[in-house]
Amino acid sequence: MSSSEGALVLAATPIGDPADAAPRLAQELTDAPVVLAEDTRRTKRLCDALGVTPSGTMLSYHEHNEARRTPEIVERIAAGERVLLVTDAGMPSVSDPGYRLVAACVERDLAVTCVPGPSAVLMALAVSGLPVDRFCFEGFPPRKAGERSRMLAGLADEQRTMVFFEAPHRLAATLEAMAEAFGGERRAAVCRELTKTYEEVRRGGLAELAEWAVEGARGEITVVVEGGAAEEVSLEDGVATVLDLASGGVRLKDACAQVAEATGLSKKALYDASIAAR
Numbered sequence: 001m002s003s004s005e006g007a008l009v010l011a012a013t014p015i016g017d018p019a020d021a022a023p024r025l026a027q028e029l030t031d032a033p034v035v036l037a038e039d040t041r042r043t044k045r046l047c048d049a050l051g052v053t054p055s056g057t058m059l060s061y062h063e064h065n066e067a068r069r070t071p072e073i074v075e076r077i078a079a080g081e082r083v084l085l086v087t088d089a090g091m092p093s094v095s096d097p098g099y100r101l102v103a104a105c106v107e108r109d110l111a112v113t114c115v116p117g118p119s120a121v122l123m124a125l126a127v128s129g130l131p132v133d134r135f136c137f138e139g140f141p142p143r144k145a146g147e148r149s150r151m152l153a154g155l156a157d158e159q160r161t162m163v164f165f166e167a168p169h170r171l172a173a174t175l176e177a178m179a180e181a182f183g184g185e186r187r188a189a190v191c192r193e194l195t196k197t198y199e200e201v202r203r204g205g206l207a208e209l210a211e212w213a214v215e216g217a218r219g220e221i222t223v224v225v226e227g228g229a230a231e232e233v234s235l236e237d238g239v240a241t242v243l244d245l246a247s248g249g250v251r252l253k254d255a256c257a258q259v260a261e262a263t264g265l266s267k268k269a270l271y272d273a274s275i276a277a278r
Contacts, residue, residue, distance in 0.1 A: 006080040008073075008105045010098060012117030015089045015220070016195035018049035022117045025086075026050045032084035034076060036061035036069075038097055042088050061085065066097050074104045077111075089220070090120055095139045095165055120194055121163050124222035127201055128161075128189035131227070135161040141174055148174065152181035159227040168217045175210035178225060182206060187226040193219035233263040239273045246274070 011028055014020040029035060029047055033056040037043035040060050047054060061069055077083050085092045085101065091114070092098030105112050121137050138155070141164060142148045155162060166174050171190070178188070184207030192200045198219065202209060206225070238259050245255035252274060260267035 005082070005111060006077045007082050007111035007113060008077055008101060009082065009084045009113055009115060010092045010102070011084055011086050011115040012091045012119065013043075013046060013086050013089055014195065015118045015120045015123070016193065016199075018046060020118045020195055021046075021050055022115055024115045025117060026052045028084050028115055029054050029086075031082075032056050033081050034059065034073070034083040036073065036083060036085045036101075038062045038087040038092075043086055046086075056084075061101075062097055066100050070101050070104050073101060074108060074110070077105060078108060090118060094119075094121070094137075118195065120165070120191075120220065120222045123194050124189070124191040124224050125161065125163055127191065128224035129203055130161050130187060130189060130224055132161065134159070134227075135163060137163045140165045140167075141170075141177075143170065145173070145177070148177050149181065152177055156181050157228055157231075159230055161227050162225045164223040164225070166221050166223055168219065168221055171217050171221055171223075172210055172213035174223070175206055175213050178223075179206035179210050182225065182228065184208075184210075186228075189224045190217070191222045191224065192217055194222065196220075230264060233265060235265060235269060235273055238263055238265045238270050239277055242270055242274045243277060 009028055009032065011025050012022070013025065029050070030052045035043065035054050035056055035058045037058055037060060039062070040058055043058065073083055085098055087096040087098065090096065093102055102112055125132055125135055136158065142151055185205045188204070188206050188209055190202045190209055190213070196219070202212060241259050242252070242255045245258065246252050253271065256267050256270040256274065259265065259270055
């Protein structure tokens with residue numbers, strides 16, 4: 001993509017240490033005709049740390065003005081301007097402003113690309129010591145206790161490792177609610193101030209971590225929680241499900257494959273037992 005073409009460029013910024021910035025970030029900050037910043041003061045400090053001077057216009061773009069500012073920005077991109085979007089830390093649109101603008105650009109068939117870089121989600125997941133083969137990102141839990149409890153109850157059967165953001169003053173209450181919803185022994189990791197001077201990772205059961213957090217935690221916090229164990233399904237129950245699918249018109253082999261994937265049962269064992277049951 002030529003730098004002269006109109007495009008929205010989402011650029012990841014360091015989550016702590018400015019030295020983690022991708023070399024392309026410095027170049028984009030220098031060259032972009034328009035830089036959208038969640039907090040222009042923080043972005044200017046980042047530019048100083050990187051030794052760059054933006055040549056374009058820097059505009060604020062945050063949760064309080066994105067609805068109003070998005071149409072104007074989309075028109076500038078459509079007219080051929082290259083617009084760089086940065087937030088205070090991490091990738092724009094991931095629990096930060098940006099999704100609304102991306103969606104508007106996609107609707108207009110305008111180019112959207114990104115400068116990859118630091119991610120609190122992936123870093124916390126990597127250092128948590130919990131399974132990383134399958135995971136989901138759940139963002140910030142609701143602030144109100146009732147809504148938070150309902151949200152977590154809905155995740156009680158989630159088998160993937162879960163990643164959350166949380167504010168330090170709500171951490172203890174959230175960990176306590178997680179212990180209630182998932183069980184106090186469910187393994188988790190609280191990752192605090194990642195890449196910064198006082199980086200800390202606390203690992204343990206949710207009840208143990210909730211008790212630790214009562215004393216107070218500071219800084220940016222990411223919580224990683226182990227997924228729930230898969231419910232064991234007997235071969236007999238699996239065969240019943242296969243036959244039910246087959247009676248609905250699904251080919252027997254396909255039904256066995258579906259049930260095997262969902263339960264972990266052997267596809268061959270399901271097929272042989274289903275044939276015998278018929």
